[in-house]
Amino acid sequence: MASGRHQGPDDDAGPVRPTSRDVARSAGVSQATVSLVLRDKWHGRVSTGTAEVVRTAARELGYRPNLAARSLRLGRTRTALLVVPALTNEFFARVHTGAARVAAEHDFGMVLYPSPEIAAPAPDPFGSARAALDGVIASSMAVEALATLRADGLPLVMLDSDPGGSEATVNLDIADGMRRVVEHLVGLGHRRLAHVTAAVDSWTFHARARALADALADTPAALVRTERAELTVTGGLEATTRVLSAAPDATALVCDDDMLAAGACKAVRRLGLRVPDDVSVTGFDDLSLATAVEPELTTVRLPAEEIGANGMRALLAVLEERAPDTGVLPVALVARGSTAPPGPAWRHGGAR
Amino acid sequence: MASGRHQGPDDDAGPVRPTSRDVARSAGVSQATVSLVLRDKWHGRVSTGTAEVVRTAARELGYRPNLAARSLRLGRTRTALLVVPALTNEFFARVHTGAARVAAEHDFGMVLYPSPEIAAPAPDPFGSARAALDGVIASSMAVEALATLRADGLPLVMLDSDPGGSEATVNLDIADGMRRVVEHLVGLGHRRLAHVTAAVDSWTFHARARALADALADTPAALVRTERAELTVTGGLEATTRVLSAAPDATALVCDDDMLAAGACKAVRRLGLRVPDDVSVTGFDDLSLATAVEPELTTVRLPAEEIGANGMRALLAVLEERAPDTGVLPVALVARGSTAPPGPAWRHGGAR
DNA sequence: CTGAAAGCGCTTACAG
């Protein structure tokens, strides 16, 4: 009997979980053989019959390998952490779906860590997510927020973030998305746009602002006002109210996000105006909210699952010391009911 | 040198992470002392000076305990798994927030596992979430979906679920919420209600249907129609369209969820009617969507963070073999713009 | 007040 009598960490916890030792004993083989068979490394090393006996014994005992022991031995956990700024947001939910799918395909686990602070240093995810990790994927976070992680020397892949921040970055073509919004609006005849910008200090929103300015430079239209908004529907409503009082001649509101755009629509209506007749509104992200509101939002669809999947592929590459594919993913404009040509008053240069 | 030459699992991976052995050597003490000091179990066993030396050495080396080794030794991981049917849903995001907060207070980690199938057996979360776990909290899932988990003999706490399903259940007062919706609607004068029910086979939606029928029994009002809807805005729209063609005399639509209610509002308007003038609509959950749409939704606010927090407390109790507190949490009706007295035509018994 | 030793459960290089 090999059980360390005075060392047992736990003596009362219900039925004892079987170990590979138990399987070996039950199958009449060594622990090594059990490991080989169960890890599928037995071909040409263990006879087919023995393998079958081992598998049967494992099944009958309900054996499940102890992951802590395996990790300790292997020095690898086959687990990645996905850090996102918010769980509430569908975009991140979809990023997770994509990343988890690729992880599963490679027999990796995926653990999720919602870090409320996008820019501030996150509280130690190891104190919280706890699992031992092989690498980290962070979406739409500031590099500074990942300081603890980096200090641990873990491979880090950043998504929708400053390209210079980490060993690998997978990005969306934010600039192209904004350019298409501008083209769409200018094509409809809008000349005075306002920007409802997210008051969030992350690369993706800085990129949106920069792209908007750049895209506008090539057109006859101008940016007449920018207001910062807290990233909620109410934030969008309030910022838009400020925009329309400061720049009542704006005919189109470019919003950094669909939630902001939903709030903008509410603000427009509270001022007795109509969307899109009097004011056009655009969103960004194409969350399900975009089609829940009325009119439905013209917005930019981001390939959320795909960026998650590519992020996980990049992490796998880094882990295997291959060069990660850090291509920029294309986005698409989705035109819906919240945009239209500016109202007749505007087309004729009149005041509201 | 104690490193097992031919056993090293990994020879190339960058700077070697320091172990407690390195800290001990650097501080000139034994590994045991390091462990005692760092786990804060040294009082009266190690001198203050030695403790300080150990702490300094650990800091200087950037030592972090290997969690796999600790788990293996302790047989406990201080990690709980939260299984939710969807990440996209704010309700679950808030449940997670509450559960993670309580977990952190007790130095527990919290790992999230989104299981797309509410009712079907989930794919093995151990293959996927991978972390070694002390217990599981599952929100709004069918017991059958947790078969794998239960088979592992892990303590399980269920949230917003069939009270009979597990060793501990923490529930919301769904029945009371539905009763208040009915009181509100009947109080406004509605007599013909229809139910847009979620086509999801989970306890919480069955409870909502049952509670609606029960509440209605005590009133002069009647349920004139029930339509099942896929749990999306579009699903709500389609089901409502069916409701209003089958039961054009319904003056109020009770929806199982805010997304469904948002879809219902869209359907009403597509038929040329107004919310709430012609048809009142109610939601359930009070997601931020409820105030993003217009009119804002009358709905039932569920204490999502609190149920998460109580769930984690219950799990902690089970783990410590104390009796879990499985109280039912109160909910509240939030009356907003999507409900009003039935239109004049209805009040006078006329047809639309 | 401190250290030496055992052992948690696993995997793999090696010897047969």
Next chain:
DNA sequence: CTGAAAGCGCTTACAG
């Protein structure tokens, strides 16, 4: 084709 043994890094009961 199979087994015995070492060791991953930690914590704790025990001996001093």
